Amino acid sequence: MVSATSNLLGMYPGVANDAGYSYPGVQEWPNGYIPIAIHTINQFYDYTLNPNRECKRLDEIMNLIEQTPEYLNNTDKNKAFLDKLSSIxxxxxxxxxxxKIADVLNSEVCGF
Structure with a gap:
């Protein structure tokens, strides 16, 4: 919601002479801020912007991938590293x- 609001503020900035027309012309109102409705749907129904959405087909494909010789070989080669990382x-x-671990570590390194 915050990202959507920020994007809309950047794309549709209000102008000072719209006070009282596009947005309230009162002292307390942020200068030029025009509220724009942002519509959302429940995450359960959001197939587009929800990377963690449960998907039976994706689960099937991941299970097939995890059975490939390449996946099993790489898992065996990196077992010590994966075990140590799991304990940490x-x-x-x-x-x-x-x-998931790489995303968090990247954020830490970048100072977010």
Whole structure:
């Protein structure tokens, strides 16, 4: 919601001479701020912008990937690293979920 509001503020800035027309002309109102309705839907129904949405087909494909020789070989080669990482972060880290750890570490390095 905050990102959507910020984007809309950048795309549709109000102008000072719209006070009283596009937005309230009162002292307390932020100069030029025009509220724009942002409509959302429940995450359960959001197929487009919800990367964590449950998807049976994706689960099937991931299960097939996790059975490939390449996946199993890479898991075996990196077992010690994955085990150590799992003990540090407190979840079972496997190749298919390691990106979650990488995203957090990247944010830490960048200072977010």
């Amino acid at each position: 972060v407190g979840i079972n880290v496997v190749l298919s979920n390691i990106s």
